[in-house]
Amino acid sequence: MHIYNTSTKQKELFTPLEDKKVKIYVCGPTVYDDAHLGHARSSIAFDLLRRTLISLGYDVTFAKNYTDIDDKILKKMTESGKSLEDITSYYIKRYEDDMNALNILDPDIKPKATQSIDSIVSFVDNLLKKGFAYIIEDGVYFDTSKDEKYLSISHMHIDDARARVEENSQKKDPKDFALWKFTKDESVSFPASFGSGRPGWHIECSCMIKEHLSYHDKSYQIDIHGGGADLLFPHHENEAAQSRCESHTELAKYWMHNGFVQIDNQKMSKSLGNSFFLKDALNKYDGEILRFYLISTHYRANFNFNEEDLRASKKRLDKLYRLKKKIAVQSGSSVNKEFKSALLEALKDDLNISKALSIVDEMIQETNQKLDQNPKDKALKKETFSNIEFIKELLGIGYHDSTTYFQLGVDDDTKKKIEDLIQKRTLAKKEKDFQTADKIRDELTSMGIAIQDTPTGTIWEKDEQ
Numbered sequence: 001m002h003i004y005n006t007s008t009k010q011k012e013l014f015t016p017l018e019d020k021k022v023k024i025y026v027c028g029p030t031v032y033d034d035a036h037l038g039h040a041r042s043s044i045a046f047d048l049l050r051r052t053l054i055s056l057g058y059d060v061t062f063a064k065n066y067t068d069i070d071d072k073i074l075k076k077m078t079e080s081g082k083s084l085e086d087i088t089s090y091y092i093k094r095y096e097d098d099m100n101a102l103n104i105l106d107p108d109i110k111p112k113a114t115q116s117i118d119s120i121v122s123f124v125d126n127l128l129k130k131g132f133a134y135i136i137e138d139g140v141y142f143d144t145s146k147d148e149k150y151l152s153i154s155h156m157h158i159d160d161a162r163a164r165v166e167e168n169s170q171k172k173d174p175k176d177f178a179l180w181k182f183t184k185d186e187s188v189s190f191p192a193s194f195g196s197g198r199p200g201w202h203i204e205c206s207c208m209i210k211e212h213l214s215y216h217d218k219s220y221q222i223d224i225h226g227g228g229a230d231l232l233f234p235h236h237e238n239e240a241a242q243s244r245c246e247s248h249t250e251l252a253k254y255w256m257h258n259g260f261v262q263i264d265n266q267k268m269s270k271s272l273g274n275s276f277f278l279k280d281a282l283n284k285y286d287g288e289i290l291r292f293y294l295i296s297t298h299y300r301a302n303f304n305f306n307e308e309d310l311r312a313s314k315k316r317l318d319k320l321y322r323l324k325k326k327i328a329v330q331s332g333s334s335v336n337k338e339f340k341s342a343l344l345e346a347l348k349d350d351l352n353i354s355k356a357l358s359i360v361d362e363m364i365q366e367t368n369q370k371l372d373q374n375p376k377d378k379a380l381k382k383e384t385f386s387n388i389e390f391i392k393e394l395l396g397i398g399y400h401d402s403t404t405y406f407q408l409g410v411d412d413d414t415k416k417k418i419e420d421l422i423q424k425r426t427l428a429k430k431e432k433d434f435q436t437a438d439k440i441r442d443e444l445t446s447m448g449i450a451i452q453d454t455p456t457g458t459i460w461e462k463d464e465q
Helices: 035-055 071-080 083-101 117-129 158-163 200-210 229-247 278-284 288-297 307-327 337-350 351-372 378-395 412-430 434-448
Strands: 002-005 012-015 020-026 058-066 133-138 139-142 177-182 197-199 221-227 250-258 262-265 302-303 447-452 457-462
Touching: 002 250, 002 412, 020 035, 020 200, 035 058, 035 083, 035 250, 035 262, 035 278, 035 288, 035 337, 035 378, 058 200, 083 250, 083 278, 083 288, 117 133, 117 177, 117 197, 117 229, 117 288, 117 351, 158 229, 177 200, 177 229, 177 302, 177 434, 197 200, 200 221, 221 229, 229 250, 250 262, 250 337, 278 288, 288 307, 307 378, 337 351, 337 378, 351 378, 412 434, 412 447, 412 457, 434 447
Parallel strands: 020 058, 020 221, 221 250, 262 302
Antiparallel strands: 002 012, 133 139, 139 177, 177 197, 447 457
């Protein structure tokens, strides 16, 4: 498999630190608000990476953290009067519900910053003792001048780096960053020999990687570190620097970053008023439809979210479910070897999702043609069932049954009304009252419902035309 390594700016042959074992760490959310489309994009990108590696036979350990102490969380505490635990546990639950809706595999490890305080304090203490950190009035800071490889991950120009880091006149260099922030608020303060306080943002991830994932006998601590492109600098650069100096090893062998999300060609930003919460999208569209739409653009490309493209994407997904409906079987034989191999070969090329989905499209088209010629081909139907099961396993789509899928977006009250109308229509047809039956069909059509009479009864679906 080849993946694009951000730190070297090129595709590289992926060779794990241990044979057939892969350790991946992806930066998770700061849990002070609901998840947005940027969180969804990143989660889906690295879920695809994880699923691909598993399908290729790797033993994957996947960690995603929660930043559960941060300035934004403290502000939320002040505004709401709620405790840190109340706020963070609430938004962690909301985040995990959203991820489940997108069919994201649950991480193997889900560390929290507040559960890693001992590791963080020890880490900061080591940096101080080794001369890589210093203390000023408001906290402990990392001395970036002591790291010869600083900016080697992001390749940020030094002047740009200085401009993008929080200002503090007491710092030795503008690009130095906080490892530990002093505070007297006991509700968010933890004891440390260098002064009570709370961790800075960047140090949390370094410590959680060291505590939960790190190879202690290798030149890299983990195989892959991932996250959104917005985290490359300063977050990932600073993680790499402090870990390099504290442990004398590189943090990750490969750095992977997914592209930005734009809303109608504007970068997603709360200041622009277009930070599209995932919950809002999920209120309008099923999680699988959103997943398919978000996965369809290569993970490194910027993604422009607009509803017209989303609806077009759904029509593409519809074709998979039309085939699933057509085969109407509940068990398979074995996945077609050529199909499986072609899909994996596509994704082995830095997750080439465009090629992978074109292979799925070809399978759907060819299978439909064969079934049109021989509708009773049981062997083909069973193989197709297995092909769809592999798509579900690899891409995380196709997990609804076809009846449920084509009724998505219809609420329970409307479903009951539809079923009642269909029952009345069936009775009218039985009594040869075809005028009433036609009126009921017209009423259903006006509701955006398409019906089909089959030997086993009338079935219905939401008409997207």
